[in-house]
Amino acid sequence: xxxxxPHPPLQNTAxxxxxxxxxxxxLHIHFxxxxxxxxxEQLSAYDLVIETYGTLNAARDNAVLICHALNASHHVAGxxxxxxxxLGWWDNMIGPGKPVDTNHFFVIGVNNLGSCFGSTGPMxxxxxxxxxxxxxxxxxxxxxxxxxxxxxxxxxxxxxxAAVMGGxxxxxxxxxxxxxxxxxxxxxxxxxxxxxxxxxxxxxxxVARRAIVTDPDFHGGDYQAHGTKPKRGLRxxxxxxxxxxxxxxxxxxxxGRGLQHASxxxxxxxxxxxxxxxxxxxxxxxxxxxxxYFDANTYLRITRALDYFDPAKAYDNNLTLAxxxxxxxYLVISFSTDWRFPPTCSxxxxxxxxxxxxxxxxxxxxAPHGHDAFLLAxxxxxxxxxxxxxxxxxxxxx
Amino acid sequence: xxxxxPHPPLQNTAxxxxxxxxxxxxLHIHFxxxxxxxxxEQLSAYDLVIETYGTLNAARDNAVLICHALNASHHVAGxxxxxxxxLGWWDNMIGPGKPVDTNHFFVIGVNNLGSCFGSTGPMxxxxxxxxxxxxxxxxxxxxxxxxxxxxxxxxxxxxxxAAVMGGxxxxxxxxxxxxxxxxxxxxxxxxxxxxxxxxxxxxxxxVARRAIVTDPDFHGGDYQAHGTKPKRGLRxxxxxxxxxxxxxxxxxxxxGRGLQHASxxxxxxxxxxxxxxxxxxxxxxxxxxxxxYFDANTYLRITRALDYFDPAKAYDNNLTLAxxxxxxxYLVISFSTDWRFPPTCSxxxxxxxxxxxxxxxxxxxxAPHGHDAFLLAxxxxxxxxxxxxxxxxxxxxx
Numbered sequence: 163x164x165x166x167x168p169h170p171p172l173q174n175t176a177x178x179x180x181x182x183x184x185x186x187x188x189l190h191i192h193f194x195x196x197x198x199x200x201x202x203e204q205l206s207a208y209d210l211v212i213e214t215y216g217t218l219n220a221a222r223d224n225a226v227l228i229c230h231a232l233n234a235s236h237h238v239a240g241x242x243x244x245x246x247x248x249l250g251w252w253d254n255m256i257g258p259g260k261p262v263d264t265n266h267f268f269v270i271g272v273n274n275l276g277s278c279f280g281s282t283g284p285m286x287x288x289x290x291x292x293x294x295x296x297x298x299x300x301x302x303x304x305x306x307x308x309x310x311x312x313x314x315x316x317x318x319x320x321x322x323x324a325a326v327m328g329g330x331x332x333x334x335x336x337x338x339x340x341x342x343x344x345x346x347x348x349x350x351x352x353x354x355x356x357x358x359x360x361x362x363x364x365x366x367x368x369v370a371r372r373a374i375v376t377d378p379d380f381h382g383g384d385y386q387a388h389g390t391k392p393k394r395g396l397r398x399x400x401x402x403x404x405x406x407x408x409x410x411x412x413x414x415x416x417x418g419r420g421l422q423h424a425s426x427x428x429x430x431x432x433x434x435x436x437x438x439x440x441x442x443x444x445x446x447x448x449x450x451x452x453x454x455y456f457d458a459n460t461y462l463r464i465t466r467a468l469d470y471f472d473p474a475k476a477y478d479n480n481l482t483l484a485x486x487x488x489x490x491x492y493l494v495i496s497f498s499t500d501w502r503f504p505p506t507c508s509x510x511x512x513x514x515x516x517x518x519x520x521x522x523x524x525x526x527x528x529a530p531h532g533h534d535a536f537l538l539a540x541x542x543x544x545x546x547x548x549x550x551x552x553x554x555x556x557x558x559x560x
Numbered sequence: 561x562x563x564x565x566p567h568p569p570l571q572n573t574a575x576x577x578x579x580x581x582x583x584x585x586x587l588h589i590h591f592x593x594x595x596x597x598x599x600x601e602q603l604s605a606y607d608l609v610i611e612t613y614g615t616l617n618a619a620r621d622n623a624v625l626i627c628h629a630l631n632a633s634h635h636v637a638g639x640x641x642x643x644x645x646x647l648g649w650w651d652n653m654i655g656p657g658k659p660v661d662t663n664h665f666f667v668i669g670v671n672n673l674g675s676c677f678g679s680t681g682p683m684x685x686x687x688x689x690x691x692x693x694x695x696x697x698x699x700x701x702x703x704x705x706x707x708x709x710x711x712x713x714x715x716x717x718x719x720x721x722a723a724v725m726g727g728x729x730x731x732x733x734x735x736x737x738x739x740x741x742x743x744x745x746x747x748x749x750x751x752x753x754x755x756x757x758x759x760x761x762x763x764x765x766x767v768a769r770r771a772i773v774t775d776p777d778f779h780g781g782d783y784q785a786h787g788t789k790p791k792r793g794l795r796x797x798x799x800x801x802x803x804x805x806x807x808x809x810x811x812x813x814x815x816g817r818g819l820q821h822a823s824x825x826x827x828x829x830x831x832x833x834x835x836x837x838x839x840x841x842x843x844x845x846x847x848x849x850x851x852x853y854f855d856a857n858t859y860l861r862i863t864r865a866l867d868y869f870d871p872a873k874a875y876d877n878n879l880t881l882a883x884x885x886x887x888x889x890y891l892v893i894s895f896s897t898d899w900r901f902p903p904t905c906s907x908x909x910x911x912x913x914x915x916x917x918x919x920x921x922x923x924x925x926x927a928p929h930g931h932d933a934f935l936l937a938x939x940x941x942x943x944x945x946x947x948x949x950x951x952x953x954x955x956x957x958x
Contacts, residue, residue, distance in 0.1 A: 201831035301831045361811040361839050362803060368840045369799040371833065372847075376792045378776055394774045398796060401767040405760060410899075413759040419870065429874055433599035433699045435769065435860050439867065441759050442766045449770075462833050469837065472817065476827055501808075 183215040183257045183264055186240035186250075188280060193313055197275075203300040206289070210314055211280030212236050213271045215256060216264035218318065221559035225320045226267045227311060228252065229328030229335035232403070232464050233456055235279035238271035239264075254539040261547040266555040267324065275310050276302040276463045284459035285386065297383025301463055304331070304471045308338045315346065324554050327351035329536035330503060331464070334471045337511070340490040341473055349554055351547070353495045354536040356507035357481055357514070358472040363502060366406055367465040370399035374458045383459050392458045397449035399461055404448055409499035409532035417441040481514040491521040493550050495543065497535040498528045523550065580647075581613040581655045581662055584638035586678060591711055595673075601698040605687070608712055609678030610634050611669045613654060614662035616716065619957035623718045624665045625709060626650065627726030627733035630801070630862050631854055633677035636669035637662075652937040659945035664953040665722065673708050674700040674861045682857035683784065695781025699861055702729070702869045706736045713744065722952050725749035727934035728901060729862070732869045735909070738888040739871055747952055749945070751893045752934040754905035755879055755912070756870040761900060764804055765863040768797035772856045781857050790856045795847035797859055802846055807897035807930035815839040879912040889919040891948050893941065895933040896926045921948065 188211050197205045213236050218225060228238050230251070239250035239257055256262045256269055273281040276299060284299035315323065326339045326347045333355025339347045359367075374380060374395030381388045405413070420440040424430045437443050474481040492515055496508035505526050512524045527543050529535040535543070586609050595603045611634050616623060626636050628649070637648035637655055654660045654667055671679040674697060682697035689696075713721065724737045724745045731753025737745045757765070772778060772793030779786045803811070818838040822828045835841050872879040890913055894906035903924045910922045925941050927933040933941070 301833070358817065360808055361815050361817065361837075362806075362808040364817070364837050365799075365803045365811065365839050365843060368837075368843055369796060369803070372799065372844070373771060373796050375833070376795070397774070398767060398771050401763075401770065402800070405763045405767065408760075410758055410760040413763065417759050419756065419759065419762070419873075429598075431868055433868075435699070435773070435864055438864075439759075439762050439766075441763050445763060445766055446770070466833060466836075470829055470831075475817075 181257050181259050182249075182253060183240035185243060186213050186215065186237075187242070188213050188236060190280065191314065191317055193310070193317075195313070197306070197310055197313070199300055199306045200303045201301050205275070205282065205300065208275060208282035208310070209280070209286075210275070210282075210310060211273045212314065213238060213240070213250075215239050215269045215271075216267050218268040218320070219559050222318070222320050223322065223324060224267050224555075224558040225315075225318065225323050226262060226269045227315070227323050227326045227339075228256070228269060228271045229307075229311075229326065229332035230271070230274065231328070231330035231332045232461075232468075233452070234332075235277065236271040236273040236281075237279070238269070251537065254537075255544070255547065261544045262327070262551050263548075263555070266558065267551070270314070270318075272311060272314060274302070274307050274464070276460060276467075278457035278460040283457070284383070284463070285457050294386045296386055296459060299459060299463070301466055303467050304334045304338045305342060307335055307467075308342050311335070311339070312343055312346065321346065323347045324558055325349040325351055325551070327353075328355070329353040330355055330533065331468055334468070337473065338471070340488045340492075341485070344487055344489045347490050348557070349493065349550075350490045351493045351495075351550070352508075352511070354497055354500055354503050354508075354533055355511075356503045357474060357511050359468055360507075364469050366402055366502075367469055370402050371462050371465060373398035373402075374462060377458075380458065383462075385458065391453070393453040396453035396456060396458055396461065397446075400449040400452040400456075401445045404445060406502050407533040409501065409530060411499060412531050412534075413441065415530065417444060481510065482517040485514050485518050485520070488515070488518065488520060492523070493546075494522060494524045495536075495546065496524075496526050497531070497533070497543075498526060499530055500533040500535060502533045579655050579657050580651060581638035583641060584611050584613065584635075584648075585640070586611050586634060588678065589712065589715055591708070591715075593711070595704070595708055595711070597698055597704045598701045599699050603673070603680065603698065606673060606680035606708070607678070607684075608673070608680075608708060609671045610712065611636060611638070611648075613637050613667045613669075614665050616666040616718070617957050620716070620718050621720065621722060622665050622953075622956040623713075623716065623721050624660060624667045625713070625721050625724045625737075626654070626667060626669045627705075627709075627724065627730035628669070628672065629726070629728035629730045630859075630866075631850070632730075633675065634669040634671040634679075635677070636667070649935065652935075653942070653945065659942045660725070660949050661946075661953070664956065665949070668712070668716075670709060670712060672700070672705050672862070674858060674865075676855035676858040681855070682781070682861070683855050692784045694784055694857060697857060697861070699864055701865050702732045702736045703740060705733055705865075706740050709733070709737070710741055710744065719744065721745045722956055723747040723749055723949070725751075726753070727751035728753055728931065729866055732866070735871065736869070738886045738890075739883070742885055742887045745888050746955070747891065747948075748888045749891045749893075749948070750906075750909070752895055752898050752901050752906075752931055753909075754901045755872060755909050757866055758905075762867050764800055764900075765867055768800050769860050769863060771796035771800075772860060775856075778856065781860075783856065789851070791851040794851040794854060794856055794859065795844075798847040798850040798854075799843045802843060804900050805931040807899065807928060809897060810929050811839065813928065815842060879908065880915040883912050883916050883918070886913070886916065886918060890921070891944075892920060892922045893934075893944065894922075894924050895929070895931070895941075896924060897928055898931040898933060900931045 333352040377392035377395035379390035496505040731750040775790035775793035777788035778790040894903040
């Protein structure tokens with residue numbers, strides 16, 4: 163789910179010299195070993211695009227992996243030379259002196275396979291055909307992403323991450339890390355996430371997907387070959403996302419029933435099917451932007467990966483049993499008004515971890531911003547992360 | 561909002577000879593007086609299609625008007641000769657011996673102007689052009705519907721309704737009745753409704769509208785002239801509706817994470833973008849049906865009427881002041897898991913009525929079915945309606 167950023171840049175408004183990682187440059191790393199996927203398919207070779215902040219220490223025990231959610235990327239902090247205004251999506255969280263302090267930690271942001279920001283995905287050229295993969299790009303799962311991220315850790319010679327951290331879909335990857343590679347992660351920071359989507363979540367994902375695949379410009383997923391882009395469908399998908407990542411109360415505070423162009427007569431209404439309320443303008447504007455920069459095949463695949471994630475499934479839906487193999491320490495955080503991934507989901511996860519006698523800290527933040535709260539700089543939220551990472555820093559070699 | 565019926569016919573499964581109004585025949589009533597609309601436009605003449613159940617007594621004081629919500633119609637109870645399986649959308653509520661007992665009351669169901677089930681609407685022939693109105697059909701408001709319903713009351717010589725009753729958008733019409741024609745309604749029964757939509761509600765309506773108007777088959781609303789129908793958009797609109805009229809818990813109970821065609825390998829998943837979960841099948845099936853029988857221009861107009869309704873707007877958002885002119889008695893009912901029109905909306909209305917010293921009964925029903933609960937035969941809910949109408953019956957001439 164995730165992330166209304168980069169758009170409502172509520173706090174990422176200005177680059178501050180003293181507390182940002184500053185200018186960053188993405189790195190492309192090629193992996194020539196095939197990646198076998200859960201679906202049975204495989205990628206014969208692939209690229210991951212990443213960014214790193216801070217310095218890997220000699221013991222290589224201060225690395226922190228940041229996992230992203232639906233529409234974010236490897237660009238987690240700082241800015242690029244090409245666009246100084248486009249701060250990383252978690253710049254308020256990661257940097258020198260910030261909650262995840264790059265004076266102490268070596269932080270890696272990685273773009274997920276199948277995404278559209280540089281890592282191999284549906285828009286990439288299929289070496290077998292010399293054309294974009296398009297509809298042929300295989301379905302990826304949360305577990306597949308984690309497997310590819312483990313190859314990335316190998317590339318850096320990192321045998322164990324100090325922490326793996328993420329919100330929403332990012333949090334699912336964190337949980338999956340501690341299941342697939344229990345010894346390779348000391349601390350799991352799982353924010354605004356869940357061990358499985360609810361029926362309602364799957365249903366919202368399905369509406370978004372139907373909007374995309376029934377857009378006549380979709381062409382069965384091979385729209386690049388047709389020189390089109392299913393922007394109508396992407397807009398609808400994004401609008402649904404925007405509504406469900408925010409709380410009812412938060413939207414009311416921000417837009418209320420305000421009119422976009424109030425008439426001077428007839429009670430202020432223009433009596434029109436065209437844009438009347440301010441929230442309509444907001445939704446159209448955000449969805450237009452999104453349909454420009456995001457890829458439809460990526461949207462389909464990432465929402466499907468969300469649907470599929472369910473580590474308890476192979477254990478007869480017994481999450482406690484599924485988590486028996488874990489051995490990390492956990493910080494779990496939820497937000498009171500998040501109705502896509504509500505606190506009950508986090509509590510279920512915490513309970514299953516405690517039943518396995520894992521070391522778990524849990525915080526439920528009373529915040530008005532719904533699911534998007536995990537991207538915002540709420541001081542109580544950031545203080546908890548800061549305190550937790552201060553403790554982790556003491557475990558690392560200096 | 562409203563009404564997932566006719567589809568999930570949870571209780572309307574079988575016609576029972578002894579407690580149904582039985583065979584009913586719609587009536588078309590022509591009104592040749594122009595109807596001046598809130599938008600400033602007018603309809604020079606129009607038809608309303610209605611059904612009636614029970615008998616109007618000599619004093620004409622036992623009439624009950626049923627107002628419908630988004631996708632319903634005048635067909636409130638009984639069945640038609642053409643399709644005995646298509647019971648009226650509130651057949652569980654209205655009939656001989658039912659909560660609204662047609663042995664005592666003369667009940668009128670009316671299809672709203674601008675709808676697509678027989679009353680004058682976008683699919684009707686515009687007498688000025690001899691072609692369907694299409695995009696030219698004016699925007700209607702809740703108040704416009706009530707004004708046309710008052711003309712219908714005049715037609716029957718009904719000076720005062722014993723009760724006006726409705727759920728969701730129907731409840732808005734009831735509230736509007738008691739504001740526009742305070743002396744013409746003795747009892748207002750307002751169920752799962754609100755005095756204004758929230759920002760989130762408007763936002764969901766807007767997504768549905770955008771899906772429709774950006775469907776290439778929409779042709780600016782004149783799809784009839786082009787021999788098309790924007791079914792893609794209608795499907796998306798309906799899917800969103802279905803999700804939001806149900807509770808998260810209700811969907812989980814009904815579908816869970818069940819698979820439509822479980823594979824025998826790979827954890828049961830087929831790893832496909834096509835239908836995987838049972839809830840996807842349900843949504844597609846329901847939205848296909850809806851796109852066959854519902855009209856897109858009607859959908860746009862009715863959702864806009866929902867957005868606009870806000871009787872407190874002209875009173876500086878002071879609902880108490882806005883309701884000062886009312887003089888009816890009120891029964892207000894909400895459902896605990898209704899997150900489109902949650903109990904807080906009903907409580908706000910009840911408080912404003914009480915501040916005006918109106919006679920108000922309020923019930924908050926603990927029901928798992930979300931907004932759709934108002935269409936279902938929950939015994940506690942029906943018992944309240946039954947008791948209230950028994951009291952009304954005693955006020956009527958026998």
